[in-house]
Amino acid sequence: MSQGRAIMIQGTASSAGKSYLVSGLCRLFAQEGVRVAPFKAQNMSNNAFVTIDGCEIGRAQAVQAQAARLIPHVDMNPVLLKPEADHRSQVIVMGRPVATLHAAAYQEAKAHIWGDVVAALDRLRDEYELVIIEGAGSPAEINLKARDISNMRVALYADAPVLIAGDIDRGGVFAHLYGTYWLLEPEERALVKGFIINKLRGDPSLLEPGLTDIERLTTVPVVGVVPWLRDVHLPEEDSVALDRRVEPGGRFDGVDIAVLRFPRIANFDDFDPLEAEPDVRVRYVSSAGELGDPDIVILPGTKATMADLAWLRGAGLEGALRAAGARKTAVIGICGGFQMLGRGIADPSGFESNVAEMAGLGLLDAATVFGRGKTTAQSSALVASGAGILRGLEDAQVEGYEIHAGATEVGTGAAMRLATGEVIAAVDASGRVFGCYLHGLFHNEAFRQGLLANVAEARGKRYVPTAAEPADASFDRLAEALRSSLNMDVLHEIAGVGR
Helix, strand or coil: CCCCEEEEEEECCCCCCHHHHHHHHHHHHHHCCCCEEEECCEEECCCEEECCCCCEEEHHHHHHHHHCCCCCCHHHCCEEEEEEECCEEEEEECCEEEEEEEHHHHHHHHHHHHHHHHHHHHHHHHHCCEEEEECCCCCCCCCCHHHCCCCHHHHHHHCCCEEEEEEHHHCCHHHHHHHHHHCCCHHHHCCEEEEEEEEECCCHHHHHHHHHHHHHHHCCCEEEEEECCCCCCCCCCCCHHHHCCCCCCCCCCCEEEEEECCCCEECHHHHHHHHCCCCEEEEEECCHHHHCCCCEEEECEECCHHHHHHHHHHCCHHHHHHHHHHCCCEEEEECHHHHHHCCEEECCCCCCCCCCEEECCCCCCEEEEEEEEEEEEEEEEEECCCCHHHCCCCCCEEEEEEEEEEEEEECCCEEEEECCCCEEEEECCCCCEEEECCECHHHCHHHHHHHHHHHHHHHCCCCCCCCCCCHHHHHHHHHHHHHHHECHHHHHHHHCCCC
16 A cells, blocks of 8 residues: 655744644645645644643644544654753653753754654555645755754655745745755755745735746746635744734723743643633733733743742742732642642652752642653642632533643642542632643633633623634635635645545
8 A cells, every 4th residue: 555645834034933834734735525634743832732641742733633624643752842841851752751852962852863753754654645744944044954853854754745835924935945946956946835924914815026026037837826824813822923923902891810921831722722712811921010900810830830939939929929819819720830839849859850859839739740740741630629710610520731840739729620530729718819730721611611600700800602613614724815815726735635
């Protein structure tokens, strides 16, 4: 049996829209009856997802699998790097952590990881008619090309035609496309079959002279100009997206939520369902001065709990949290944020840092100890408390996934239990401080709406529950946008499937 086809989406830079394009193409080809799957050799992100067999992959590949109407699988993202510091990352290979390495050491390790990358890609091509491969960053990073396992080396291995996407919203898109193309080696340029200009906000007819010139200068056709898509809401791949946010300000009569923007924030897509509620405002804050008087403060997940707890204190946020609590503000911790809310965190074996013990915020009767193990699992839990912000939610079932090092022992205030009886959440005596290990908690609509209604009532705020739009609707709109803006005849010819 011959292997399935492969095409690859590369970009002129990070955040050129590669993940969105792969998601849209996965849905587009799935709509045409093609058995299609996503693949990204190496992802660097603290936004992770746990597969049904407990493997960690990048959140973007889980979303792309959903777009392709598939269950996410570790073969779709064999290597995941989770940054712990500016030059150090946890290295996850085939869903399991294998080492924590500095950047130079990881470059050396790539030679051993390459075998896992191509084996995963081969398995997908054996099973699917088409694999849509996403690159990482830019293929023209000439300082990194010798040890590339993400871009042109993958395309050459798979003999995959390449479409290069450029972000016109940043400016300089034609220079980016031209420079990227001519920095490639001849055998790499031979694989480039088209350019995609992405994120256009204006009139595409104004680009015509540039489209003609870039095709003349490179002999590569422009396959399409994709508009800025305002009504497509998919999870962001990594925290770079937070750098581009413009935080809302001014008076707001609905539920105002402040999320602490930890330096090593993880899985902030947990809060997408909150942002989708019209009567909810979500702000990311980095200092006590930015906190204001929110109705809810959220301590999100983090890749480095103790380091980010120290950052929180250095930013003056510990005192601000206590002052907010005195004003009856709800405080919620997710994963690492949950660990911070307890009495203390111990790391006797140096799993996460060289600090053996650190006092927690003391807002929950819980304590965490780090060991060498790591919990990665899809989980279902029952709410065990109906106090405060959890009023009316007792015995509600919630679904999500756990990704955490350390075990947390809860004294009083157990708030959620797994079927095994294990406690994975706690609430304080007032019912206003709540911590939980479950990522995806707010994707549970009844739980989210019940909690928000309780907060709004206690704080005298407006809140009318709004059902979240199914992800399928966004995938379908994205696919339609690509179908109407790309040259579909050229796309099908390049892919070799469909129609």
